[in-house]
Amino acid sequence: MELELTTAKEIVETSQKYNLHAWTVQGSSKPLTMIGGEGIYFWDGEGKRYYDMSSQLVNLNIGYGNSKVIKAIQEQAERLAYSSPSFAIDVRSQLAKMVVELAPDNMGKVFFTLGGSDANENAIKIAKMVTGRYKIFSRYLSYHGSSYGAANLTGEPRRYTCEPGIPGFIKFFDPYVYRSPVPFADEEAASHYYLQQLRDQVIYEGRDAVAAIVVETITGSNGVIIPPKGYLNGIRRICDEFGIMMVCDEVMTGWGRTGEWFAINNFDVKPDIITFAKGITCGYAPIGGVIVSKEIASYFDDRFLNCGLTYSAHPLGCAAGIATIEYYQETGLIAQAKERGVLLGRILEDLKEKHACVGDVRYIGLFSAIELVKNKESKEPLVEFDHDPDKVMSKIIGTLCARGFFTYSHENTIMVAPPLIITEQELESAMAIMDDVLGEVDKSL
Incomplete structure (x- = not known):
C-alpha cells in the first residue's frame, strides 16, 4: 500500500481538515x-x-x-479475520480461559467487548439484571468512559455533556486523603470516615434499590488516588451487607500496571465484577471485557444474558490478547x-x-x-x-x-x-x- 501523504505537514493538515480529534477544540488542535x-x-x-x-x-x-503480538495478529488475519460472537472459535475460547484463570479465584466467566467504555456499560447491565435493582453508585473523581452509560457512571467533568443524566446514577466522594478537610490520624481512620459516609448514603438512597457500587480500584486519570488501608475491604463489607454488586474498573490498572495482574490483588479483596481493556492487548488490537464471579456466571445458566456486540471477542483482538499475556508471562x-x-x-x-x-x-x-x-x-x-x-x-x-x-x-x-x-x-x-x-x-x- 502506497500512502499519498509523505510529509509531516501534509499529515497534520489533512488530519485537521478531515478528522474530528477527541477532547479538544478543533480550530486550535495541533496534533x-x-x-x-x-x-x-x-x-x-x-x-x-x-x-x-x-x-x-x-x-x-x-x-x-512487539514482534510476538504483531505476528499473532498477522497469522490470525490470514486464518480467520472475523467470526460472529455466537461461534466458538479457538482464540476466543483460549483467551477467555486465560483471563479467568489469571483473575481472582472467585471469577467464573468473561464477556468480551471492544474497550473500556463498553465493558463498563455491560457491567452496569449485568449488575442490574442480577440484582433487579436500578441505582448505580460511582465516585466524583472517576472516569469510566465516554459512551452514554459509561459517561453517566463517570464522575468528573467529562460526564457533563451527557446530562441531564440517566435516572439512578449516584455519586459519592473519593477517599482523597491529601485533599480531605479532615486531619486523619492514619489511613484506617480515613477509611472509616469515608466508608461511614458511603454506608449512610446507601441507606438514604434505599438499600434495596442499589445494584452496584463501581470504583476504579485505583483512581486513574483523576490523579492516581490510591485507596487508604481497609477502604476496599470496607466497600466489600457494605456490598455484602446490602446485597450490592462490587464492581472494580481495572481498565487502566489491570494487566500488570501496578505490579500485579490486577490492582485488586494488592488489597486482598474479591469483587463481583471486574472490567478491563487497555493492557490486555496494549492497543495492538481493540478488546476489553467484563469478568464476572462464578455466582453471577451461574445466574445466567437458565436466564437470558441481554448483552451483545458485533465485534465482541473479535478474533484479531483475541489473538493479540493471547500473545500479550504470553509475553507478560515469558518475560x-x-x-x-x-x-x-x-x-x-x-x-x-x-x-x-x-x-x-x-x-x-x-x-x-x-x-x-x-x-x-x-x-x-x-x-x-x-x-x-x-x-x-x-x-x-x-x-x-x-x-x-x-x-x-x-x-x-x-x-x-x-x-x-x-x-x-x-x-x-x-x-x-x-x-x-x-x-x-x-x-x-x-x-x-
Missing part, C-alpha cells in the same frame, strides 16, 4: 505526528524521538514494535513493573522534596501522578478544578513534550506511567527531564 515507534520511544514526522511516559493512554504496557514483565516502581517511587519522592510546586506524589508499580500546587502548606492547586483559562497545565505538558517527554495532565496532576518494559537507565533519563521542567514551574510561582 503531533507519529511516524513510528520502538520500545518505549516513538518519533514524529521530523524524526524527533520521544519518551512515551504515559504509555499513550496508559495502555501500551509492552511498548512499540516476567509484571514482576519487573513492581521492581521498577520502587525506583520510580524514589525518584518521585526526591522531586517532591526538591520542588516547591510539587504538593504530592502517588505511585504504585509503574502507575503514578505528580500533583502540582501553588503553595505546599496551603495545598492550593496550581489550577482550579475544571478551570484553567490560561492553559497553565497545557503549557507545562507542552514544555515536557518539546524536550522529548510525552505524557498528559488532568486538572493539576501530571501522569507518569511508562511502558512496563522501561529500563532503569531509561526511567532515570526521562525523569531528569521532568526534574528540569518542574524547576521552571517553581520559578513561576
Whole structure:
C-alpha cells in the first residue's frame, strides 16, 4: 500500500481538515505526528524521538514494535479475520480461559467487548439484571468512559455533556486523603470516615434499590488516588451487607500496571465484577471485557444474558490478547513493573522534596501522578478544578513534550506511567527531564 501523504505537514493538515480529534477544540488542535515507534520511544514526522511516559493512554504496557503480538495478529488475519460472537472459535475460547484463570479465584466467566467504555456499560447491565435493582453508585473523581452509560457512571467533568443524566446514577466522594478537610490520624481512620459516609448514603438512597457500587480500584486519570488501608475491604463489607454488586474498573490498572495482574490483588479483596481493556492487548488490537464471579456466571445458566456486540471477542483482538499475556508471562514483565516502581517511587519522592510546586506524589508499580500546587502548606492547586483559562497545565505538558517527554495532565496532576518494559537507565533519563521542567514551574510561582 502506497500512502499519498509523505510529509509531516501534509499529515497534520489533512488530519485537521478531515478528522474530528477527541477532547479538544478543533480550530486550535495541533496534533503531533507519529511516524513510528520502538520500545518505549516513538518519533514524529521530523524524526524527533520521544519518551512515551504515559504509555499513550496508559495502555501500551509492552511498548512499540512487539514482534510476538504483531505476528499473532498477522497469522490470525490470514486464518480467520472475523467470526460472529455466537461461534466458538479457538482464540476466543483460549483467551477467555486465560483471563479467568489469571483473575481472582472467585471469577467464573468473561464477556468480551471492544474497550473500556463498553465493558463498563455491560457491567452496569449485568449488575442490574442480577440484582433487579436500578441505582448505580460511582465516585466524583472517576472516569469510566465516554459512551452514554459509561459517561453517566463517570464522575468528573467529562460526564457533563451527557446530562441531564440517566435516572439512578449516584455519586459519592473519593477517599482523597491529601485533599480531605479532615486531619486523619492514619489511613484506617480515613477509611472509616469515608466508608461511614458511603454506608449512610446507601441507606438514604434505599438499600434495596442499589445494584452496584463501581470504583476504579485505583483512581486513574483523576490523579492516581490510591485507596487508604481497609477502604476496599470496607466497600466489600457494605456490598455484602446490602446485597450490592462490587464492581472494580481495572481498565487502566489491570494487566500488570501496578505490579500485579490486577490492582485488586494488592488489597486482598474479591469483587463481583471486574472490567478491563487497555493492557490486555496494549492497543495492538481493540478488546476489553467484563469478568464476572462464578455466582453471577451461574445466574445466567437458565436466564437470558441481554448483552451483545458485533465485534465482541473479535478474533484479531483475541489473538493479540493471547500473545500479550504470553509475553507478560515469558518475560516476567509484571514482576519487573513492581521492581521498577520502587525506583520510580524514589525518584518521585526526591522531586517532591526538591520542588516547591510539587504538593504530592502517588505511585504504585509503574502507575503514578505528580500533583502540582501553588503553595505546599496551603495545598492550593496550581489550577482550579475544571478551570484553567490560561492553559497553565497545557503549557507545562507542552514544555515536557518539546524536550522529548510525552505524557498528559488532568486538572493539576501530571501522569507518569511508562511502558512496563522501561529500563532503569531509561526511567532515570526521562525523569531528569521532568526534574528540569518542574524547576521552571517553581520559578513561576
